[in-house]
Amino acid sequence: MLDRYEPVIGLEIHAELLTHSKMFCGCRVVDSVEAAPNTAVCPVCLGMPGMLPVINRRAVEFAMRVALALNCEIQNHNIFARKNYFYPDLPKGYQISQYELPIGRHGWLDIALSDGTTKRIGIRRVHMEEDTGKLTHRDEGSLVDYNRSGVPLLEIVTEPDIRSGEEARAYATRIRQTLRYLGVNSGDMEKGVLRIEPNISIRPRGSEAFGTRIELKNLNSFRALADGTDFELDRQAAVLDGGGKVIQETRGWHDTRRETFSQRAKEEAEDYRYFAEPDLPPLFIDPAWIQTMRATLPELPQAKEARYRIDFGLSPVEATALADDRAVAEWFDAAIGAGGKPKSLANWILNDLFRLLNERGLTISDVPLAPAALVELQSLVDRGTINLTTAREVLAEMLESGRDPTTIIEAGGLGQISDEAALIAIVDQVITDNPGPLTNYLGGKESLLGWFVGQVMRATRGQANPALVNEIARRRLEEKRDTAGS
Ligand SMILES: [Zn+2]
Known part of the structure; x- marks a missing residue:
């Protein structure tokens, strides 16, 4: 397909931040797998009416560290926005996020490719938001755990610079490593603290216009990311080759069948009716604070x-x-x-x-x-x-x-035996004890030298100085030849 179409891929990565408390309340951030459900919640993260959010300073610092590490410009004037939608894991009916003014913009990250070259991937934005709760679906109904509701979340969005599953994987691997270096995320994809979602489209080679893109979800490993991306590129090429149209939608990755499947039609951004969060003041980040953060980067x-x-x-x-x-x-x-x-x-x-x-x-x-x-x-x-x-x-x-x-x-008593006299005695003993190999050695099979050295090493439990044993054994064996010849 690569001769006819150009892949155009952008990645969105969601990373939970390893702060002690949540983004807008004092609740602890707990392990989503180990903690009992709904034990780290309060009226703020449960979305009770009248409750007011307060910005977690540490989360802002973590976000700044990531944005700086990804070579972004830091926004001095930050506005939080409401992203409105209804879902049972979102008790407020909106998510507090950043929309027009994210904390970091215009960054980049270099990735190493398998052919030894380096490629620069543009970072469009890094913004702060809050995580949602977690739904578990069972036969008798669905359960919701709000422990995760309000956990600080960072969204890192690339420019559409990625061209293959391999590049997507190299980029995501580097992001995960960087977040771990910064100490802001454990990188544990199995626990969902790091979630990767590629936007994938193709366009005819030479075309400037973007094709219709799909968003791929449920990727819980780097391998799934690479394979899912490549599968989707081939699928879209087959659709276009057959005269069809790619439909804008969210698709999932089936890890055992190794294929993508349709999940739901994708909402457009305006469906969320973003507006400035009225319960939070603008967040000003002064240059001195940025300097401090830059200085603490490892x-x-x-x-x-x-x-x-x-x-x-x-x-x-x-x-x-x-x-x-x-x-x-x-x-x-x-x-x-x-x-x-x-x-x-x-x-x-x-x-x-x-x-x-x-x-x-x-x-x-x-x-x-x-x-x-x-x-x-x-x-x-x-x-x-x-x-x-x-x-x-x-x-x-x-x-x-x-x-x-x-x-x-x-x-x-493990010291190496480098005492020449002691080693000569052991070498001589080994030669005396092995007349057969000695005869063969003298008869021209000089490769047996290594065998004699091995015997000496065994006799000294490996502690003899091998170079010295080698030298002594050769000398003593050659002296036998002189004796035999005379
Ligand atoms: Zn809370």
Whole structure:
């Protein structure tokens, strides 16, 4: 279809903000899955008549941090608006949102594509609003839980710059990572705290006019986002090819059938009859407040990745993996600060440490492993105090106990055997004990050297210095050849 049609995709992302209280009242924000229904509610978020909303300052700060991280201009003069519609999960009969004057506009986010290129996606707006309640449908009727009613919600809307399921996925993944870096959202799509809705249309190549778009819902994973988007592009192309018209509607994604299906005709924006919220004053954000927020932004994932590649010489794959999670990245940065060597540290973290953590179902924040302790382990290997095999065992022990590597090595007698005289004795013993392999070696099968080294490593429970064993074994075997030849 790509030769005939151009995909035009925009993404709307709704992210609940991790504030302690709700957007316009003092109710706690609770886990929507674990908390008992309707236990975090009050007259304001239940929409009782006469109740007045009050803006949550922290939610505004979180919104500002996101807007700044997405390179938006911050609106100094913010107006909240009423979005009027009726639904059982919306007790007031309207949602307080931002319409004409959102907190952030004209931003952008760069995404990395699988072919190694980078693409800039425009951010049209970032605005604050409140979440609705949650409906559960059963055979005997529907249940509503208002715990979520009034939870601060951020809506992030792109320009129609996205052209494929892969780009949609790369963008959404980057947004989720950024929100987690900022500490404003857990990124838990299964719990619905992050909801992604693409608007998808196609138009004949060369055409300037937009085609009719559909909105896709029920996407609970990045894979569903990519597959659902690609399915929809193909479906629309087939409709147009068959001489039909795409209908403007909301469609759902069926995760097991791997296809989209029609849900309902889409309302136009004017159906909501937006008007300025009369119960809230305009929100003024002065430049000093914006400056404070900008100053508290952490180093963002793109900047970390670039620094790891350029300053530390890591590969793009290593840089991306280390920067993926902020806790890991900061742990890595702390280890570098403690004198670690970047390339070797990256190997230790991405291979050995991640394997040990995965086996235990833990994250870096769950274990008592200090960054400086891994640097110490690294230098013990470099100095030849222990070999790599032992170091891996020591690391596992460090993860469990939080003890430093030197203590573990001394307590366990794990130091590497680099005493030449001791190693010569062991090598000689192995040669004496194995006359068959010796004869074969002397007969020209010199690859058996590795076998002899392996025997010595076994005899020393892996603690011998392998390079030294290799050297001694070669020397002693060659001396046997001289003896045999004379
Ligand atoms: Zn409340």
